[in-house]
Amino acid sequence: MNTTPYELAALAVAAVDGLEAVGVRGPYTRTADFQYGGVVDAKGRRWIVKYPLHSIAGTMIEAEAAIAPPLLTALRDGRLPFDVVRPAGFVQVKEGRAVTYVAPMGREHDFEDLTEADAHELGRALAAIHQLPVETIENAGLPSYDTQTSRRRLLADLHDADATSPLPGILRRRWENALEITDLWDFEPRVVHGDIGSDQFMWWDGSISCVLGFGSAHVGDPALDFASLVSVLDEHLFDALVESYSNAMGEEPTENFYNRVVLISELALARWMLFGARRGDAEIVDEARAMMDDLAAEVEADPDLAPGPTWSVSQATPAYADSADDAGFTTFDPDGLDYSDDVDHSDGLGYSDDVGSGDESLDESSAPSAS
Template identity: 30%
Template sequence: MARSPLILAASATTALPGTAFTSARALTENAGGRFDAALARTDDGRQVVVRMPATDDSAHDLAAESRALHALTAGVRALLPFAVPEVLGESGSGAQRVLITEHIHGYRIDPAHLPKGPGYAPAIGGALAAVHALPVSIVRTDGLPVRSPEQIRDDVKRLLDRADATGRVSDDLMLRWRRALEVDDLWRFESAVVLGGATSASIVLADDDDAIPHVVGILDWAGLSVGDPAIDLRWLASAPLAADDVHDGYASAGDRSPDPLLRERARLYAELEFARWLVHGHDAGEADVVADAVALLDALADGVRGDHIVPDTRSDIDDAMALVESVPPVAAPGVVDTSMQTDAYDPEALSLYLSAERDRAAAAEALADALDERKNPDAETGAIHVDQLPEPDSVDPDATAPVDLDGWTAPATQGPALSGDTDGTSLWARPQTAESSHEPSTPEPAIRDHGDASLPIFRDGDHARDGDVDDEEDAARASRAALKRWGVSGDSA
């Protein structure tokens, strides 16, 4: 039998010695009948809330509430943009515990009646984000529960096993839940300080002078712990119209890393409440609770048939877009310094490269001078050097002709082009003349590369004569091989 407000006020005198109560009335807190509560007024004009547990089970919840409120010190409360009930007095234990807290003035909205749009829903989402932003050390210091994502996943698995053991859950639902349990991405989240079961009815609102609602306080701190932030959003399954706006307010007010699967886990937790209710009724032997849970589960199975908590069509692009939308805009950058600022720039390596380029150019110039000296008149006298003339008896008419490098006569004053070759400047270009526009009368053999540029290369019909190779022809062949090698090197640079 529920305690009357007068009995609660009388019990409160033991928790607040010397305090007289002038009035008391029943207070409904949407607590599901777990507590007997009254709103009482003291002789000094204060309004306080007096609560006592209605059952032995709720006694544990009231003790947890007291412990959590004591953990929220003045410094912690200063981090929140709303009020938290302060413990004014406490006495007794178990089912006789009396807890007195200050009263926060305002109104609350049941989830089923929470409207969509700006106002209520975004304000509630922002208040929950403020709780989740609290330092986790608050909970650790006071020895309150701390659960990692791995532990939370294991808790869900054990619940599924217990629900499945009752034999009252449909195969479709079990497959849906176990499938979500196996999605690794679903369980990659950052643990945070959570209320552990708050709803919109736990949040006290008030309207400002412009009739705009804002959060003035949060009740129900019994589940204070470190866990999954999605647990505080599971109630949105009962507020489908306002769910998007609550999530938007939560995302815009939070400063935590974006959680792309927050909604999916919140949906899973909401569905698992039915399984938890079933397990409770089964373990307690309460047939009416089991029947109620089975009816809820059957209705759920019909509503989600063919659906998955984490859609198969979800892709990495979807995750990326969700994260981009959650990141606040960044101000336009100022002037950007585009100068070279990297340790990869090595002046010594650059000097070696330039030195190699100069050596290559010098070698090319030396080769051009050698060709000029061998094949052209003396630059000053115009005479032919005597030591370059062949013996009279060994003169080969073809040997005295200009050296043909693949059908093209190398100019005496031009060395090999190392880079930026064009048809007009490259040593390897073949000018289109009347003679070169036709195929030669004798076939051009392919050049055979033996891996040594000094080896002689013969055309068809050529014969090597021991000790009787013309110096001019020998120089031309060596020059041709050297130019060939430089040309390949230039193409690969």
């Protein structure tokens, strides 16, 4: 059931002391996890209300609330080149707490429309997140996973998905093989955002003005934050992103890093199916199964792909493959869906000064992912 724009506005009034709402403002968005609405107060300030649609989404709002103070500390210390969401108030709802915050400056920019300069900017933003001290996560009480725990979590999800609805055999063997390669999981755990998608970044004048949706943030595998990008960005843009990321980090990604990126992006299909099964959403399950069947057919047609996902280019020249297939990985993307590794927790609305007041536009979206 949808919560109306006026009901969302009422929640904002209840959540923030002294907020005098004078109107609602679109766009209004509903995802698999959250519903959003805009509110304008008597001083002309614009607010966003974020309403959880299930208990997992409610838990993510609590994680965002917990990490907000250390992120703001990092911002003040000059560690972040972009703003972050500042929760202003909460109110109890059925599935947890709804949060209200001042609408961030900027607007969304679809990753499929990025320029090379935008890709460089995104790479620098990811590096800034990955360079945050692990205390940012620890002080917020959020999870921290070492290399083997990261691997075991993916393996557990794979087995759970297979038990829920048997996976194509060629994919299950391909993924299990990769998850059992010890050297592949040799990485330095870093702070990761955990839910990279175009809806999590607000842009202003060519720069990222705000990063949203840190509800899946944790210490873990930095490859996770690239998994949704490898299937949605053209190769020259992905190369530009990695170039700026590498320059900011002061080190080149290893071949194992690239291989984990590809593996995680593919495993997102199984995790998406598992998410749908746990939600009792047959449409999500069927969608994920159809995509896995297509991917299985593609892998079966090329025996070289069967042993496991690989990025079979030299570490020094990943930018010069002519196509995804030439690079030795599969970027299967039917119907424009991207394979983000976590649930599509769309955390931002692209408010700008030219948004029409009072227009309601409901965009129901979902992406292959899981929490």
